[in-house]
Amino acid sequence: MIKPSVEKNVRISNLIDIRKLTNSAFVLRFEKHDLSFTAGQHIALGIPDIIDTREYSIYSAENDEAMEVLIKEVEEGFMSPKFGKLVVGQKVKVMKPVGYFTINKDYLQSKRFVFIASGTGIAPFHSIIKSYPDINYSILHGIRTSEEAYERNEYTAGKYIACTSRDKNGDFHGRVTDYLQQNSIDTQAIYYLCGNYEMIDEAYGILEKAGVKPENLKAEVYF
Amino acid sequence: MRLDYSGKKNGMKYHIITLGCQMNSSDSERVQTVIESLGFSATDNENDADLIGIIACSVRQKAIDKVYSRVYKWNKWKNKRNLLTFVSGCILPADKEKFLKLFDFVFHTNELNLFPEMLKNYGIVTPLHVQETKARPHVDIDLFWLIKPNYQNKFEAYIPIQNGCDKFCTYCAVPYTRGREVSRSSDDILKELERLVNLNYKSITLLGQNVNSYGLDKKGSEISFAQLLAQIGEFGFKSGKEFWVYFTSPHPRDMGEDVIQTIAKYKHLGKQIHLPVQSGDDKVLIRMNRQHGMSEYRKIVDSIRKHLPDATLFTDIIVGFTGETEEQFENTRKAMHEFRYNMAYIAMYSPRPGAASSRWDDDIPLDIKKERFHALSEDLRLETSAYNKTMIGKIYRLLVRDTDRKMGYLSGQTEGKITVRFKSDDLALIGQFVNVKITSAADFSVQGDLIQVLETKVVENV
Structure with a gap:
């Protein structure tokens, strides 16, 4: 047997x-x-x-x-x-x-990271930021209402931007893609996008058009 | 009366149906070994069979529909005669739950070793006879790989080296049917390869869902894919035999320079690379969760062209994936011409149950998918036709595989898997290497004249 x-x-x-x-x-x-x-x-x-x-x-x-x-x-x-x-x-x-949606540790000290998430797509970024607290980052979180800004106090003050589409209690009223269009884009940063494809598709287009190189754009859609 | 399903005393017969990919075909060869070890003999006629099984593929809806239609028929037969049924292979959890009510036995391929005991105890209430219980103990797939397969061909064989997938492409359900990537021991792989070579097998394909991520799951305790290829190359050199070793399917993300350089170094490693691109557009690749962009893919092809200038390049492409725009499709057409594929397996997208994309709108109408399929097929035809014409006048080594559809001709493949036919009615050449001079070229095949029959020994490539 x-x-x-x-x-x-x-x-x-x-x-x-x-x-x-x-x-x-x-x-x-x-x-x-x-x-x-x-x-x-x-x-x-x-x-x-x-x-x-x-x-x-x-x-x-x-x-x-x-x-x-x-x-x-x-x-x-x-x-x-x-x-x-x-x-x-x-x-x-x-x-x-x-999984492969991880950061290149060679860039931890030298690069700025911009994390863009919709909804629970923030989870991998929370893990990255808690694992590497000294990382130079900012995080754009696309949510409907400010109550979905899950544990926002976990992030360094000023580095977390809640983009709320259905109320005005976030840091920015509108979608993350609206935020990207209305603010300057750091073309030297490395961008990570996680969440629904519609957000990723639009954000990717905005960033690419602004001059961010494709190799500095990493994305993971919900699966 | 309880029947003896050991098969040994009753001259019992089995019939097996294998659906899906090469991996299932390979698994089926091991399943047949186990069934035949119980004394069953194979029959092509399901009406004569006492045991009927399906190696299923939940990954394709059509294949799974076929399973349901067959088993309903067989279950009706059970009213008139004794018959046992089983299902194994790539099965989604949701299908598995349904199969439990329809088949006598449902098991994962890694549980194949338990099958004889299940059969023996059929009709007796023991923990193991039960078709599938949630408490059934886990059996490592390593034990499955130790079973000697009942090879279905005398000169071409598959060797599974890895099972499962960690990539989670959104159009594919394999990670949910086969689970996490697990690599087979390199010692076992090399032993199986050695056995096949000693039996004069000429074409051996290493198989895996992500064949070139081989070893990564072992985190340093197993050799890498490039090292495995190198060991095979070294063995080939020492063996004094002529054979070609291929692998499928690789993922571009794991296609390192070391793999390409190793293939270049060893003559027994077939100079044919299958590198699925799926789409030529970065955004579609993101939606497919392919984990790479076109710039990374381009670098790999550049490396192949640099280190393996004579290699042929094959690919897989999906057209009409959810949300694919005209512009994005045009990028795929550009990729077809940029990479000058020798073969592309083009599929019109259809949602596969269990895959992430099955939850999205399949929003590209069928007539658009068909248009794209035909346009891309035409692009492929232009590329293959152009390449095949460059073969005219040159001499190629060929592995003769079968008779050709054209009367009085045999058909074979070059090292780069280009199909060639030549005039001969000598069936003894099937399974042998020959040299053929190419005389004419068609879109997807070429024709030549037989100039030399080769002995089974290492000879320099011509």
Whole structure:
């Protein structure tokens, strides 16, 4: 008989904490075990005994002793409502971190980074900024209302700009693409874009037109 | 009465249907080994089979529709005779849940080693007989790779070297069906290659969803893809045999200069590169989440042209991807001419269940997709036709593969996988190397005259 083994790429982790950020968004914090990662990577998250998993960017820092993901509950979704019902002490299934939306560490000291996100697309940037606190960055966050400025106090004052499209309580009223069109663009910076494709498509066009070289434009659409 | 499904006493037969890509074909060869080890013999007629299985492909909707239509038919047959069914291969979680109710056995390919025990215990309630339980223990894919395949060809073979995908292209569901990338041990790969070469196999293809990310998952405890190729090249040199080794499919992101230089260094490494571009437009590539832009792709092709000037270049392209504008499509047409592909597998985009893009509007009308498909096919024809004409008058080494559609002719492929036919009715040449002088060229193939039949030994390229 074949001797069963433990699946090398999967860990079963205890849920340590759940931080409710809005009515529909929350951060799950769970045991990291031996899973190392590079900020910007993602994991597949599941619940034991449920066959499906979902990919989420890691929200926590590389050297944080636990791992976190930022989840927005999709009403019609299959997994996110199930994650939303979990309580501390329950178990989650974590598949090893992978992904290429990471920063080139050679540029950490010498380059300025501009992170542009819509909604929960901010998660990889949160991980990068918490992992490399000395990084020269600014972050544009496209959200509908200011309550979606998830844990904005985590970012250095003045470096986080909430672009709110449906209320005026953010730092800028309008979409991130409006912000880019109305403000000067640093053509020497390295730009990272994460979120829905429509935002990325438009922002990419604006930045390219302004003179940012394609090799300095990195993007990851939701998948 | 409980039937003995060991197959040994009953002269039982099995029928297997393999859908999808080369990876599934390769997996199927191992599945057949296990079934035949139980005493079953293969039959081409499903009506005669006691055991029918499908190596499925959830990645393509048509393929999965085929699975459902077949199994409904087979389940009706069960009212009249004894029949067992199984499904394995690339299966999305959602399909797997449904298959559990339709098939007698559902298992991942890495669980193939459990299949004999499942069959033996069929009808007895044990934890292992159950088609699929959520508590079923995990089995490493390394054990699957240790099974000797039932090779379906006497001179061409696939060797799986890697399984799974970490790239998450938005149009593809493979990461959800096959999971994270796992590399096979290089020792095992080299042993299988050595065995095939000793059996006089002439064309061997290393297989993986992301074949050139080989070793990356092992984080230093396994050699790199370039090092693996180098070891194969060294073995080829020492073997005294003539054979060509290819690989598919690579991802441009992992196509390092070291890989290209290694191919250039060793004569047994086939000078044919398959480098999927998918689109010639940066924004479409972002939407596809391809992790590279055209500037990076261009650098790789420049390197191929520099180090492998005689290599042929193949690609995959999707036309009519969600949101693809006319201008973006035109960039793909430009890429076709810029990179002068020798072959492009062009597909009209269709959403694949489970892939991220299946949640987006498939907003390019079918007639536009068809127009783009035909326009790009015409661009390809111009490129291949121009290249094939340059072959006229030159002598090429050919691996003879089959009889040609044209009566009295045989067909083969050059090292660069250009199809050539030549006049001969000597079927003994199939599976052998010959030298052919090219006399005429068509759009996608060329014709030549046989000038030399080669022995199975290393000879210099001509």
